[in-house]
Amino acid sequence: MLAAANAKLKTKLKSPANASVQTVLEELEAAEAPVDILRLLSVSLPPRExxxxxxxxxxxILEEGEKSACLTASEAWVFEPECRKP
Structure with missing residues (x-):
């Protein structure tokens, strides 16, 4: 997954390259590597998630009450991914 997304972890792992996401997350947690945990999650989650x-x-990061057309459209897609505007 990491290679397909052109992402690399900075933490040296003992797990093999074909280790499960859960195994690598556990190893990264033990190594106290939160940035690498986020990096792995960013490539392992399905697109909608x-x-x-x-x-x-x-x-x-938005101020309370602030609107963003991009964010609104993205949230709409998450809730109804099959819905398309004409």
Whole structure:
């Protein structure tokens, strides 16, 4: 997954390259490597969940009550991915 996304972890792992995501997450947690945990999650989540995660992060940086057309459209897609505007 990491190679396909052209992403690399900075933490040296003992797990083999074909280790499960859960195994690598556990190793990264033990190594106290939060940035690498986020990096791995960003490439291992399915597309819809990845967009939702980005929406949550986007909401965190907006001021309370502030609107974003991009964020609104992204959230709409997460809730109804088959819905398309004409």
């Amino acid at each position: 990845c967009v939702w995660w980005a929406c949550i992060a986007g909401r965190d």
